[in-house]
Amino acid sequence: MLPFIAKRLVRLVATLLAVSFLTFLLVNLLPGDAINALIPIDAQQDREFVEQVREEWGLNDPMIVRYGRWLGDAVQGNFGDSIVTSRTVSSEITHRLPVTAELMIVTVLFSVMLAIPLGVMAAYREGSRVDQVISGMAQLFLSIPGFVAGLLMIYIFAMKLGWLPATGWNRFSNGLLDNLKTVILPALSLALIEIAVYTRVVRSDVMNTLQENYVLSARAKGLGNRYILFRHCLRPSSLTLITVVGLNIGTLLGGTVVVEFLFAMPGLGKRLLDAIFQRDFMMVQGITVLIATIYVLVNTAVDLIYMVVDPRIRKAD
Amino acid sequence: MAAGTGSRMSFFTRICAGWLIVIVLGAIFADLIPGLKDPNYQGFLFGDGATNERPSWNHLMGTDNNSRDILARIVYGARVSLVVSMTAVVMGSVFGGFFGALVGFVRGKTDATIMAAVDVILAFPGLVLLLTVVTLLGRRDLMVIAAVVGFLSIPPYTRVARATALAVSRREFVMAARAIGTRKRTILFREIIPNCLPTLMAFALVNAAVIILLEGALAFLGLSVEPPTASWGNMVNAARVDLTINVWPAIWPSLALVFTVYSLNNVGDHLRRSKAVRSAAL
Amino acid sequence: MTDSMQTDSVDPGRTLLAVDDLRTTFSIPAGDVKAVRGVSFSLDRGRTLGIVGESGSGKTVLARSIMRLNIGSNVTTTGTATFAGRDVLSLSMSEMQEQWGMEMAMVFQDPVTSLNPLVRVGRQVTEHLRSHLGVSRAEAHKTAVSLLNEVRIPEPEARLKAFPHELSGGMRQRICIAIALACEPTLLFADEPTTALDVTVQHQILNLLGREQRDRDMAMVLVTHDLGVVAGRTDDTLVMYAGKVVEQSPTTSLFASMRHPYSEALLRSLPRTSHASHTRLAAITGRPPDLIDPPSGCAFSPRCPYVQDRCRDEVPPLTTGGSGDDPDHAFACFTPVGSPEGAEAFARNVSDGLPQAVAVDLPTGDQMSAPLPTGNERIV
Numbered sequence: 001m002l003p004f005i006a007k008r009l010v011r012l013v014a015t016l017l018a019v020s021f022l023t024f025l026l027v028n029l030l031p032g033d034a035i036n037a038l039i040p041i042d043a044q045q046d047r048e049f050v051e052q053v054r055e056e057w058g059l060n061d062p063m064i065v066r067y068g069r070w071l072g073d074a075v076q077g078n079f080g081d082s083i084v085t086s087r088t089v090s091s092e093i094t095h096r097l098p099v100t101a102e103l104m105i106v107t108v109l110f111s112v113m114l115a116i117p118l119g120v121m122a123a124y125r126e127g128s129r130v131d132q133v134i135s136g137m138a139q140l141f142l143s144i145p146g147f148v149a150g151l152l153m154i155y156i157f158a159m160k161l162g163w164l165p166a167t168g169w170n171r172f173s174n175g176l177l178d179n180l181k182t183v184i185l186p187a188l189s190l191a192l193i194e195i196a197v198y199t200r201v202v203r204s205d206v207m208n209t210l211q212e213n214y215v216l217s218a219r220a221k222g223l224g225n226r227y228i229l230f231r232h233c234l235r236p237s238s239l240t241l242i243t244v245v246g247l248n249i250g251t252l253l254g255g256t257v258v259v260e261f262l263f264a265m266p267g268l269g270k271r272l273l274d275a276i277f278q279r280d281f282m283m284v285q286g287i288t289v290l291i292a293t294i295y296v297l298v299n300t301a302v303d304l305i306y307m308v309v310d311p312r313i314r315k316a317d
Numbered sequence: 318m319a320a321g322t323g324s325r326m327s328f329f330t331r332i333c334a335g336w337l338i339v340i341v342l343g344a345i346f347a348d349l350i351p352g353l354k355d356p357n358y359q360g361f362l363f364g365d366g367a368t369n370e371r372p373s374w375n376h377l378m379g380t381d382n383n384s385r386d387i388l389a390r391i392v393y394g395a396r397v398s399l400v401v402s403m404t405a406v407v408m409g410s411v412f413g414g415f416f417g418a419l420v421g422f423v424r425g426k427t428d429a430t431i432m433a434a435v436d437v438i439l440a441f442p443g444l445v446l447l448l449t450v451v452t453l454l455g456r457r458d459l460m461v462i463a464a465v466v467g468f469l470s471i472p473p474y475t476r477v478a479r480a481t482a483l484a485v486s487r488r489e490f491v492m493a494a495r496a497i498g499t500r501k502r503t504i505l506f507r508e509i510i511p512n513c514l515p516t517l518m519a520f521a522l523v524n525a526a527v528i529i530l531l532e533g534a535l536a537f538l539g540l541s542v543e544p545p546t547a548s549w550g551n552m553v554n555a556a557r558v559d560l561t562i563n564v565w566p567a568i569w570p571s572l573a574l575v576f577t578v579y580s581l582n583n584v585g586d587h588l589r590r591s592k593a594v595r596s597a598a599l
Numbered sequence: 600m601t602d603s604m605q606t607d608s609v610d611p612g613r614t615l616l617a618v619d620d621l622r623t624t625f626s627i628p629a630g631d632v633k634a635v636r637g638v639s640f641s642l643d644r645g646r647t648l649g650i651v652g653e654s655g656s657g658k659t660v661l662a663r664s665i666m667r668l669n670i671g672s673n674v675t676t677t678g679t680a681t682f683a684g685r686d687v688l689s690l691s692m693s694e695m696q697e698q699w700g701m702e703m704a705m706v707f708q709d710p711v712t713s714l715n716p717l718v719r720v721g722r723q724v725t726e727h728l729r730s731h732l733g734v735s736r737a738e739a740h741k742t743a744v745s746l747l748n749e750v751r752i753p754e755p756e757a758r759l760k761a762f763p764h765e766l767s768g769g770m771r772q773r774i775c776i777a778i779a780l781a782c783e784p785t786l787l788f789a790d791e792p793t794t795a796l797d798v799t800v801q802h803q804i805l806n807l808l809g810r811e812q813r814d815r816d817m818a819m820v821l822v823t824h825d826l827g828v829v830a831g832r833t834d835d836t837l838v839m840y841a842g843k844v845v846e847q848s849p850t851t852s853l854f855a856s857m858r859h860p861y862s863e864a865l866l867r868s869l870p871r872t873s874h875a876s877h878t879r880l881a882a883i884t885g886r887p888p889d890l891i892d893p894p895s896g897c898a899f900s901p902r903c904p905y906v907q908d909r910c911r912d913e914v915p916p917l918t919t920g921g922s923g924d925d926p927d928h929a930f931a932c933f934t935p936v937g938s939p940e941g942a943e944a945f946a947r948n949v950s951d952g953l954p955q956a957v958a959v960d961l962p963t964g965d966q967m968s969a970p971l972p973t974g975n976e977r978i979v
Binding site: 015018019022023026027029139140142143144145146147148151152154155159249250251252253254255257258261262272273276284288291292295296 | 433436437438440441442443444445448449450452453526530531533534537538540550553554557560561564567571574575576578579582583586
C-alpha cells in the first residue's frame with residue numbers, strides 16, 4: 001500500500017509541474033502585452049518608464065527563467081501580484097475559494113443524495129414505469145446546460161415567485177439561512193447534469209450487482225430488499241460513483257465559472273473570467289493552476305479512497 | 318437509419334433523429350430557406366418592427382432586444398454548433414483516433430510520451446482550458462473557435478482509442494496476424510483501426526453533445542464567436558438582460574440547444590444499445 | 600418418497616416438505632424454457648435427499664423454485680410445495696422472507712461469488728441473525744464465533760474480521776455453511792456445495808454438511824451432478840433428466856440396482872477405485888436435451904443405449920418395479936436396466952449399430968455384469 005501511495009504522489013507532483021508549466025506557457029502567449037495592463041496606452045510614450053516597469057515585473061527575462069522564478073515563489077505560497085488590483089493573487093484566491101468550494105460541495109452532496117435513491121430504485125425496478133420516468137428524466141437533465149437551468153430558475157424563483165435572490169452572495173458568516181438562500185439556485189443549476197450522470201452510473205452499476213451471486217445468497221438468508229440494496233449492492237456501486245464524481249469535478253469546475261458569472265457570485269470562476277478580460281495574467285495563471293490542481297488532487301484522492309473502500313485493492317498492493 | 322442499425326427505433330428516437338437532420342439541413346442551407354429573415358437585420362433602425370416583439374406571423378418566434386428575427390438567428394446559430402461540434406468530432410477521431418490506436422498497439426516509449434501529454438491536457442477542466450486558449454488567440458471567428466475546440470478534442474479521443482486498441486490487440490485475430498508475420502503497419506490499418514472505429518463513433522456522438530454544451534457555455538460567457546454572429550449561447554446571454562421584459566428570446570435558443578443535445582444523447586444511447594445486441598450476437 | 604409411500608408408511612406429522620407436480624418455466628425471446636416439468640417428492644424431517652443430474656437437468660432450478668429464489672418477471676412456477684404445512688409457492692414475498700434463513704437455507708455452489716467481497720465475514724455471518732432474531736451485536740458475535748468453531752474454522756475471532764478474499768475456497772464454503780446454519784433452519788438446500796472446490800476439500804465439506812445435518816436433526820437436500828456424492832450420504836435419491844424425475848429411490852436400493860439407463864450412464868461416467876487407474880471413463884454420448892422443445896417420448900431416448908421405438912413416442916410413467924423390487928424404488932423406463940426387456944433392447948441396438956449402444960458396449964463389454972457400486976462403497 002505504501003509504495004502505491006508513493007508512486008501516486010510522484011505522479012501527482014510530475015503532473016502538477018507539467019500543468020503549471022503549460023499554464024505559464026499559455027498565459028504568457030496571451031496577446032496584448034502585459035504592459036498594456038500595467039501602464040495606460042497614452043503613458044507608454046515614455047520609453048524609459050516602460051522599460052523600467054518591464055524590468056520591475058521581470059517581463060524582459062526569457063520565459064523559462066520567469067517560470068522558474070514563478071514556480072519558486074509559488075511553492076512558497078506566493079503566486080505574485082494581480083496586475084490590475086495589485087493585491088496578491090493568493091489573498092484573492094483565499095478570499096474567493098470558499099465561495100466556489102461551498103458551491104461545489106453543496107452541488108455534489110445534493111446530487112449524490114438524490115441520485116443514489118433514484119438510481120437504486122430505477123435499477124431495482126428495471127424496465128418498469130418508475131425506471132422509465134427516472135431514466136427519461138436523467139437523459140433530459142443531461143441535456144440542460146448550467147446557464148439554461150440557471151436562467152430558468154432565476155426567471156421562475158427570483159423574478160416570478162420572488163422567493164430567492166436572483167444574484168449576489170451572502171457569506172457564511174452573515175448567517176446560515178442567508179447564505180443558503182444565495183447558494184440554492186446556483187447549486188441547483190449545476191446539479192441537474194450531475195444528478196443525471198450519477199443516477200445513470202448508480203442505475204447501471206446496481207443492475208450489474210443485482211446479478212451477482214452474493215445478492216442471491218443475501219436473499220436466501222432472508223434479508224430485506226432495502227437492506228440488500230443499500231448494504232450489499234450500493235457498496236460496490238459506490239466505488240464507481242466515487243470515480244465518476246472525481247472525473248466529473250472537471251466539468252463541475254467549468255460549470256462554476258458559468259454559474260458564478262450568471263449569478264454574479266464572488267467565486268474563483270468569476271474572478272478568472274474578470275482576469276481574462278482584464279489581461280491580468282498573474283491572476284489567470286494562479287487561478288488556472290489552482291483549478292487544475294484541485295482537479296488532479298481530487299482524482300488522486302479518489303484513487304486513495306478506492307483503496308479504503310475496496311479491500312481487494314488494499315490487499316493487492 | 319432504423320434499418321441500418323438493425324434494431325427498431327422507438328417513435329421518440331425517430332423524432333430525435335429527425336430533429337438532428339432538420340438542424341443539420343437548416344444550418345447548411347440557411348441561405349436558401351424561403352422567407353427566412355436576415356439574422357442580423359435590425360428592423361427597428363428602419364422603422365420596421367420593434368425590439369422584443371412577441372411571436373407573430375411575421376416573426377414566428379418574435380424578435381430579440383435588437384429587433385432581430387429570433388427564428389433566423391436560431392437557424393444561423395445552428396451553424397456555429399454544427400461546425401464546432403463537427404470539427405471536434407473529425408479532428409478528434411482522425412488525429413486522436415490514429416494516435417490512440419497507434420500507441421495502444423505499439424506501446425513502449427511512444428505510448429508513455431503521448432499519454433503523458435494527454436494526461437496533462439486532460440488535467441485541465443475543459444471549459445477552463447478552452448477559456449484561456451480562446452482568449453489567448455484574440456480573434457474569435459468561427460474558424461478559430463472550431464479549430465481550438467477541435468484541437469482540444471484530440472486528447473480525449475486519444476485516450477478512448479488507446480484503451481480500445483489495447484483490448485483489440487489482445488484479440489485472437491491480431492495474435493494470429495502477428496504469428497503469421499504480417500507487417501505491423503498492415504495490422505494497424507487492417508485490424509486495429511477498423512476495430513476501434515465502432516467505439517470511437519459511439520464516443521463521437523456523446524462527445525458532439527458535450528462539445529455543443531461547451532460551445533454554448535463559452536458563447537454564454539461572451540467568449541465564442543463575436544457578435545453580431547448568432548450562436549445559441551450568445552443569444553441566451555443577450556436575452557438575459559431583458560428577462561423581465563420578454564423571456565422568449567432566452568427560451569427559444571435554450572430549447573433549441575437542449576433539444577439538440579437531448580437528441581444526440583438519445584440517438585447515441587439507441588445506437589449503443591443496438592450495437593450491444595449485435596456484438597453479443599457475434 | 601412416492602405417492603404410495605406418503606399414504607402408507609409415513610407419519611404425516613414427520614413430513615417436512617411435500618412437492619407436487621412442480622413446474623418452472625422461463626420465458627426468453629427464443630421461447631419458453633421448461634426447466635422443471637412436473638416433479639413430485641416428499642421429504643421427512645431430519646432426512647436427506649440427493650437430487651442428481653447433469654447441468655441443465657433442472658435440479659438447481661427445482662431447488663431454487665422451492666425456495667422461491669428464481670427472480671425475474673419471466674419465471675412462472677406452478678404446482679405446490681408444502682413446507683411445514685404451508686404451500687410456500689402461494690406465500691407472499693414478505694412471508695417468504697421470514698422463511699428464508701429461518702426455516703429454509705441454502706448453501707450455493709461457488710463460495711467465491713456467494714460472499715460479498717466488500718463486506719467483512721463477521722457481518723455476513725451475523726446480519727440475518729440480527730434481522731431475524733433481533734439479537735444484540737454482542738450476542739450475534741458470540742453466536743458467530745461458536746458457529747465458526749462448529750464448522751471447524753480456526754481462530755474464528757480473526758476470521759470474522761477478515762474479508763472473504765483473505766480466506767481459502769474451502770474456508771469460504773465453511774463460512775457459507777455457517778451462514779446457512781446460523782438461524783437453525785429445519786431444511787437446508789446444498790446446491791452443488793463442492794463443485795467449485797478442490798477434490799481434497801470436497802470430502803471435508805460433505806462430511807461437515809452430513810455431521811451438521813445429523814447433529815441438528817435438520818432435513819437436507821443435496822443437489823449434485825455427481826452420483827458419487829450422494830452415495831452413502833443421503834437417505835433417498837432423485838435422478839433428474841430434462842426437468843423430470845427419471846428415477847426415485849432410497850439411495851441404498853438405487854445403488855444396489857440402477858434401473859434407469861440415464862442413472863446407469865451417470866454412474867458409468869464416474870471414476871471408480873475398483874477399476875484400474877487407466878480405465879477409460881464413459882462419457883454420455885449426445886448432448887443434453889433442448890428444454891424449449893424437449894424430445895417427444897422419453898427425453899433421454901436420443902441418447903439412450905436401450906432405446907426402442909416406443910420410447911420415442913410415449914413418455915414412460917414413473918412406476919415401481921416387479922414383485923422382487925424395493926417398493927419405494929420408482930423409475931420411468933420401458934426397458935429398465937437389469938430387466939429382460941432391457942437386455943434384449945440393448946443387444947438389438949448393438950447389433951443394429953446404434954452409436955450410443957456401441958459406445959457403451961465397446962470399452963469393457965461387460966456393462967451387464969460390471970460390479971456396480973453399492974450405496975456404501977466409497978467412490979473416488
